[in-house]
Amino acid sequence: MSLRIAALGLLAEGPASGYDLLKHFEKSMANVWPATQSQLYSELNKLAAGGLIEVIAVGPRGRKEYQITADGRAELVRWVTSPQDDPPFRSAALLRVFLLGLIPTGEARSHLHHMAEHSEAEIRRLSELRDSLTCGRVFDSSDEDFFGLAALEYGLRLNAMQAQWARSVADQLEA
């Protein structure tokens, strides 16, 4: 469901081919909903079969340019306003936390430090991504990627929280 929506969402900004979408996708929504090339191409076929998008041109190398249809836009708005049927939150990293008692305390502490470092590296990666997207310009709520930047800000805060949490749990473990 979600990948289908991601594809529709990208096409809502204008016509594109699967290949174009994939490129754009990796810099934006793939950060919150990763997907592979195979998956995206097959979703595009399903969307076209369902009439939510349509092929408006065929270029060199069999390139198919897709465009969102009115039905597609309707489906997109329906989904955006229906948060109740989202798939649930899942985190293997937190599941691991539950099981940290199975390894020696020193190793558990070390794992927590690694988690903190990983979050800090993510913060650097996301900061760079933000800089590459904004490239110095100012932006406000009418900006076309205002919400993409808001999602990015979420990622920054999430990782900051995670690093602090991991260090605080590690500290409790020392005692």
Place this chain on the structure above:
Amino acid sequence: MSLRIAALGLLAEGPASGYDLLKHFEKSMANVWPATQSQLYSELNKLAAGGLIEVIAVGPRGRKEYQITADGRAELVRWVTSPQDDPPFRSAALLRVFLLGLIPTGEARSHLHHMAEHSEAEIRRLSELRDSLTCGRVFDSSDEDFFGLAALEYGLRLNAMQAQWARSVADQLEA
């Protein structure tokens, strides 16, 4: 993979039936890795077939009591120390944020307020869960559910962050 580990992890604390596990599961790991009854039962069969757990008793109503094996413990430790092959982070809620530009600003702002309220409700739910688990006693790093409580603390911080973030994005939208 992860559900299999969750089941093994619960069995590492002592023998139990699928039914027992399900009950315990819902109060602990299901918060970070939800699963259905069907899925848990079939994982137990697969684990038993693979020799990671074994049936040590059959009780009334066909109740099967499982116990973790040495191979099972080894697998558990292997997984706990291998964070590199975790499934990636996914959030439909954040994907929705990317698409909030598709609905009128007022509705988007209202959605963000709902997100904040949802997080605040989660904070209350998790606080109650914590109280029911600790029931007033003090705990330290030698406590058997120290790490479960650490995961719970993560949930509290995550939701606090989320509520603040949602309100801050909503505020930028006013301007």
Place this chain on the structure above:
DNA sequence: CAGGCCATGTAAGACGTTACATGATTTT
């Protein structure tokens, strides 16, 4: 004309969701 990029697709298998199916035992 070789190498890199453009461009799309298939197939097998693991994992997850939903709904249904079945029946024994204990409690009221």
Place this chain on the structure above:
DNA sequence: AAAATCATGTAACGTCTTACATGGCCTG
């Protein structure tokens, strides 16, 4: 005797991962 709880399982369907397969176009 009915209702609640205990207890396990099957089947269909959709999603995600991994690996593989294919070939056209453009640049040097």
